[in-house]
Amino acid sequence: MSDTELASDLVVHAARLVRAVRRDLELPAGTRIISLLDEHGPLGITQLAELDRCSQPTMSAAVAQLVESGWVTKKPNPDDARGTVVTLSDTGRDELRRVRRRHGERVAALVAQHPDLTTEDLATAVAVLRGILQEGTS
Amino acid sequence: MSDTELASDLVVHAARLVRAVRRDLELPAGTRIISLLDEHGPLGITQLAELDRCSQPTMSAAVAQLVESGWVTKKPNPDDARGTVVTLSDTGRDELRRVRRRHGERVAALVAQHPDLTTEDLATAVAVLRGILQEGTS
């Protein structure tokens, strides 16, 4: 199978996976954001939007929700009064742990059902997705 | 990294990829459906919903849209007057080809930017996603 065919299949299957997970486990948009904050530390709205590859207004709204949930805090940036610093709170970190465990257990169980899929394969899949998303502005 | 961590990352990154693709290339829900019809041949609404892991009403609406676009046809099932048979039309097959080429080229280009990602890695990623989704009712 060619690269283009594979790449196209990758997208369709990824879409299917996301909806399947969202369906019976919940996958709010906020999960992606707190995951970014966990990985990169405190960030501004625009930076978050770029990392998550969504529009700035979308990120504004998403962060507002997270603030309401108490998973992040939003403070004015001391070095630039226009900007904001979004920081992961302790409860946010807890939530991230919970979500990760839920998703992890579930998906890992499915992977385990397929003896031909190894941990290495899983790592490869993640690496591929991560690679594709990296600076993939092209 | 543990399996659960990897699995959780897989979900988050898949979500990010899907939105990124949807953003600058369009990834309508119909794409998944005509892709299923291409793979499995004519199917009923409920069967499609199960394969795509969405609810039946969602699939009803999606198929209605596809009918309007002319990419599929919907006929009553001769063996069961309650049922419907959804069939991929020629224009639908053309559309599928177009979409696949667009997505494929785009994502394949991104993959090509990362010399450490091989075609085999890509194939592995697809296999992982496909495996996870297979009968993943658990």
Place this chain on the structure above:
DNA sequence: GAGCACTACATAGGTTGCCTATGTAATCTG
């Protein structure tokens, strides 16, 4: 062969997750 449970699909109504367009305030730049 009448009633009942079940199945396949449609409709209604609501939520979430995004987007573009646009406004506002703060910061840089000539």
Place this chain on the structure above:
DNA sequence: CAGATTACATAGGCAACCTATGTAGTGCTC
């Protein structure tokens, strides 16, 4: 200091889902 740029917020709208519920056809059971 005027104008461009940057960081964010607001408004309005659309696509893709969902659950709950209705309806018609099927199959079983007695």
